[in-house]
Amino acid sequence: MGAISLQQVNKAFGETVVIPSIDLEVTDGEFVVFVGPSGCGKSTLLRLIAGLEDVSGGTIKIDGSDATLTPPSKRGLSMVFQSYALYPHMSVRRNIAFPLKMAGLDKDEAMRRVDAAAASLNLTDYLDRRPGQLSGGQRQRVAIGRAIVREPTAFLFDEPLSNLDAALRVNMRLEISELHQQLKTTMIYVTHDQVEAMTLADKIVVLNAGRIEQVGSPLELYREPANLFVAGFIGSPRMNFVSAAAAESHGAHTVGIRPEHLDLSTTAGEWQGKVGVAEHLGSDTFLHVHLDGGGTITARADGEFPVSHGSAIWLTPQADKFHRFDADGNRLP
Amino acid sequence: MATLHSRAAARLMITPAVVLLLGWMLIPLGMTVYFSFLRFNLLAPGTESWTGLTNYYFFLTDPSFWDAIRNTLTLVIGVLLITVTGGVLLALLLDQPIWGQGVARVLVIAPFFVMPTVSALIWKNMFMNPVNGLFAFLAKSVGLQPFDFLGQAPMASIILIVSWQWLPFATLILLTALQSLDTEQLEASEMDGAGPLNRFIYIVAPHLARATTVVILILTIFLLSIFAEILVTTNGGPGTATTNLTYLVYTQSLLQFDVGGGSAGGVVAIILANIVAIFLMRMIGKNLDA
Numbered sequence: 001m002g003a004i005s006l007q008q009v010n011k012a013f014g015e016t017v018v019i020p021s022i023d024l025e026v027t028d029g030e031f032v033v034f035v036g037p038s039g040c041g042k043s044t045l046l047r048l049i050a051g052l053e054d055v056s057g058g059t060i061k062i063d064g065s066d067a068t069l070t071p072p073s074k075r076g077l078s079m080v081f082q083s084y085a086l087y088p089h090m091s092v093r094r095n096i097a098f099p100l101k102m103a104g105l106d107k108d109e110a111m112r113r114v115d116a117a118a119a120s121l122n123l124t125d126y127l128d129r130r131p132g133q134l135s136g137g138q139r140q141r142v143a144i145g146r147a148i149v150r151e152p153t154a155f156l157f158d159e160p161l162s163n164l165d166a167a168l169r170v171n172m173r174l175e176i177s178e179l180h181q182q183l184k185t186t187m188i189y190v191t192h193d194q195v196e197a198m199t200l201a202d203k204i205v206v207l208n209a210g211r212i213e214q215v216g217s218p219l220e221l222y223r224e225p226a227n228l229f230v231a232g233f234i235g236s237p238r239m240n241f242v243s244a245a246a247a248e249s250h251g252a253h254t255v256g257i258r259p260e261h262l263d264l265s266t267t268a269g270e271w272q273g274k275v276g277v278a279e280h281l282g283s284d285t286f287l288h289v290h291l292d293g294g295g296t297i298t299a300r301a302d303g304e305f306p307v308s309h310g311s312a313i314w315l316t317p318q319a320d321k322f323h324r325f326d327a328d329g330n331r332l333p
Numbered sequence: 334m335a336t337l338h339s340r341a342a343a344r345l346m347i348t349p350a351v352v353l354l355l356g357w358m359l360i361p362l363g364m365t366v367y368f369s370f371l372r373f374n375l376l377a378p379g380t381e382s383w384t385g386l387t388n389y390y391f392f393l394t395d396p397s398f399w400d401a402i403r404n405t406l407t408l409v410i411g412v413l414l415i416t417v418t419g420g421v422l423l424a425l426l427l428d429q430p431i432w433g434q435g436v437a438r439v440l441v442i443a444p445f446f447v448m449p450t451v452s453a454l455i456w457k458n459m460f461m462n463p464v465n466g467l468f469a470f471l472a473k474s475v476g477l478q479p480f481d482f483l484g485q486a487p488m489a490s491i492i493l494i495v496s497w498q499w500l501p502f503a504t505l506i507l508l509t510a511l512q513s514l515d516t517e518q519l520e521a522s523e524m525d526g527a528g529p530l531n532r533f534i535y536i537v538a539p540h541l542a543r544a545t546t547v548v549i550l551i552l553t554i555f556l557l558s559i560f561a562e563i564l565v566t567t568n569g570g571p572g573t574a575t576t577n578l579t580y581l582v583y584t585q586s587l588l589q590f591d592v593g594g595g596s597a598g599g600v601v602a603i604i605l606a607n608i609v610a611i612f613l614m615r616m617i618g619k620n621l622d623a
Contacts, residue, residue: 051524
């Protein structure tokens, strides 16, 4: 049903090459997240799949058939935009019904589907309001409602949660995840937030400068990042990188160790340093440790770890949790 | 404006402006109303006398009065239709990314900077003139009889001239409104399966409603008092074919030297303008609410 395949897709705006060449397979029913820093081409890639931009070369296959030149409305995809892109002069009901109206669907059937979508998104009480009278989260749900009534082959989400406040974002994340469980439709989701990527995805595609750095399940990326970029991007707080002597002793150009894989002690250990800033989050404490040999390392301690600014501290990396990278930044086995 | 003190100071500060504006408006209005009750003829100065409503009686029963009302409304509605439709179409066209967009926009706006008398004279003598005009030349070059625009279709010609002048204004306002339309909305509707026509009907047109209302209201104010274009082209003729209310007032007071009658006409014009304004606000004013 909703398999999408990109073959050597590339995109240039004039002289500027945004996406050099991308091959990607999305299988039916998968939740794929494109993640990367801003300007990495992830939104452009989504818009290429949607058909809102024309590819400069390559093929896009949706559901097995070549859709490279198909106009967006004929691709059977629904998209949720960052700004929600609701129609401000229409009521919520008419907003959700709009794609059905454009498809020329029978009015009663359309209303039945709108009511069903509204019920599943808790929007029934708001059907006669205008988008301007709704809160951010409600607008977001209307945008999702407008996307699901069409029963598309796949959903495209373009940073849908970035305009919401933190608490609401967590809620909507869950709702989107549940929606995917219910509908079992392919979803492609663009975000720059690695937490969203880790929590939502079946498969994460890490993009950097228009190139795919790595494709894999959240835990694969966490356990075995293919290169320095992915290692630094996935995981929060980000991985510590150590070069020079410490790395060479492990036979690598650079070694990485995640903050949660450091054992801390106030008496003895492999690396000695002084505590800089300690961020107490309650459940965890993140310590920024200035090593005596130079360099700063972030370490995760439990919430009650008894140190403060300036205390001496010893860090011992867990031996089997090292990530080793060569001079080009690629992972060593 | 938080404290009592600053509020009092603010009132004091704006008083001169308010007084000036009130005087500016009320004194001429009062004088016009006063003159409209006088027998006041410039050919017999110093013989002004009170005549009550006689001026109104003569003005309203003047055979050209109803012609003037009809002409005024024809002119306003005709020009509005052309400028609003033309403005929307031109704005849509100018919003497209084209080569030389900046120059094209300046060219479209240019007519607005030409004085009404000048543009009307140019239209009259260089385009519409049945002997020397460009249109006559074009007609003759394909073997047709030249058409005497201002003689045969005077009202249509004036509507054409005035529309040409005001089209840039409508285009400008509608173009800015168009540029404020969220492109994601258009893309969303495209993904929702709306073709170009449906996108215009359901997304663009509602977005332009407010700007269109502004254009209609402002244009109506100016079009009710069109004068220069008529004066330099048809002089209100042939007969009363292009005499609008403004021109009729001019005929009364400055061609027949009847200031009293002219003032009565002026008061009637004010009342008519207010009727039109109320009617318009009822009809489309709700578009202005946010």
